[in-house]
Amino acid sequence: MPPKDSTSATRAALLDAARREFAAHGIAGARVDRIAELAGVNKERIYGHFGNKEKLFDAVITDALDDLTAQIALPGADPVDYVTRLSAYYDKHPEVVRLLMWEALNYRGQELLPGQETRVERCRRKNASLAEGLGQEPSAGTARTLFVLTGLALLPSMLPQLARIMVGEGDGEHEALREHVSAFTAAALSTAGGRHDSGAPPLPPS
Amino acid sequence: MPPKDSTSATRAALLDAARREFAAHGIAGARVDRIAELAGVNKERIYGHFGNKEKLFDAVITDALDDLTAQIALPGADPVDYVTRLSAYYDKHPEVVRLLMWEALNYRGQELLPGQETRVERCRRKNASLAEGLGQEPSAGTARTLFVLTGLALLPSMLPQLARIMVGEGDGEHEALREHVSAFTAAALSTAGGRHDSGAPPLPPS
DNA sequence: TTGACAGCCAACTGGTTGGTTGGCTAGCGT
DNA sequence: ACGCTAGCCAACCAACCAGTTGGCTGTCAA
Structure with missing residues (x-):
């Protein structure tokens, strides 16, 4: 398999790209293809890592709220x-x-x-x-x-x-x-x- | 043409249905077909009366704000x-x-x-x-x-x-x-x- | 009476979208 | 050295969806 931190980097890139895309267009308006492209990885990785669009959104929200709470x-x-x-x-x-x-x-x-x-x-x-x-x-x-x-x-x-x-x-x-x-x-x-x-x-x- | 108030009734039915649909799902999430079905008229009427989805949304908002201002x-x-x-x-x-x-x-x-x-x-x-x-x-x-x-x-x-x-x-x-x-x-x-x-x-x- | 037009609809279209599949590759344990 | 598997990708797919088309109908003006 690729170096262990590569997969977590992929995941992080997806989360970051998803945050921008969801913030800009919402859940219904967000485009899975755009998120993958913005993250520079293949679309399928989203499903591999998060399951589906909505679960990705949940992950983004959780991420954001954790940061807010910490700050x-x-x-x-x-x-x-x-x-x-x-x-x-x-x-x-x-x-x-x-x-x-x-x-x-x-x-x-x-x-x-x-x-x-x-x-x-x-x-x-x-x-x-x-x-x-x-x-x-x-x-x-x-x-x-x-x-x-x-x-x-x-x-x-x-x-x-x-x-x-x-x-x-x-x-x-x-x-x-x-x-x-x-x-x-x-x-x-x-x-x-x-x-x-x-x-x-x-x-x-x- | 059909009785004059029929067309305005169609328009009103569309506005009402659109208000529900847009309120529930937003602009990106709203479905033109659903609005037409809920209003009980043909989808094409939306384009005849309002032009497109977004203009319909604008009409809905204007309508709602006029009511609010009046009340x-x-x-x-x-x-x-x-x-x-x-x-x-x-x-x-x-x-x-x-x-x-x-x-x-x-x-x-x-x-x-x-x-x-x-x-x-x-x-x-x-x-x-x-x-x-x-x-x-x-x-x-x-x-x-x-x-x-x-x-x-x-x-x-x-x-x-x-x-x-x-x-x-x-x-x-x-x-x-x-x-x-x-x-x-x-x-x-x-x-x-x-x-x-x-x-x-x-x-x-x- | 008639013809022209506004309002309406069923059926269609083609571009888009979330999600899947099958195969390739690189690192790990043995 | 070598097979196993996790991570990744290009290509694919079927459903979906905003918007269009062509034709029908009832009304009104002439």
């Missing part, structure tokens, strides 16, 4: 900084955001897929970390806050066109928007000691 | 209520959210497409309304706030799986999440008179 520390004591860091990561890796969107659109209404336990566990850990940072016990309320924080960090990279339409596209505008998101988060968390589970807090002057 | 009043004096209303609309029309996501993934990096002026104008109006509600002049800052508000309203419907993973899926949980988003918004806007353009406001207790 971004838990919310910890400073949730606002967490949003800032997350947001910066997404800004630097727009393909990851696109992959997550394609995936979100793909699996709908399904129950928790096997293999999602890793994600659930990660979220549990983040929730625990966030709760500790807020000086509370982990609860549905802190989990909801975690969801909002995660979503806020995603927004600018998820909806770049909407951002362009709404706030224009001068240079530095994207950065300014991300800062605005962080400031918005800070403002929300600084009210009522970070608790806002129900009951509408005071409204702004009308 | 949701401007932010006006109560931005938090605006988020609540928007969020409720998206909750009631999940296909619209999915259509917007497919569209966001489809057109990337492009300049403002012709025909987008309508959207720009609508955003301008919303921004003016929001600024008035906040007692400010319309500015990049208010536009950024508008972006965040719009995004916050979208989040629960955009990322239902993430919500499930993070906060579970008990009944009423989705509603609770939307309320949390509204409360979060209220908390943010009640700080510093709704202004948070730059410079981080005080952080929550660590």
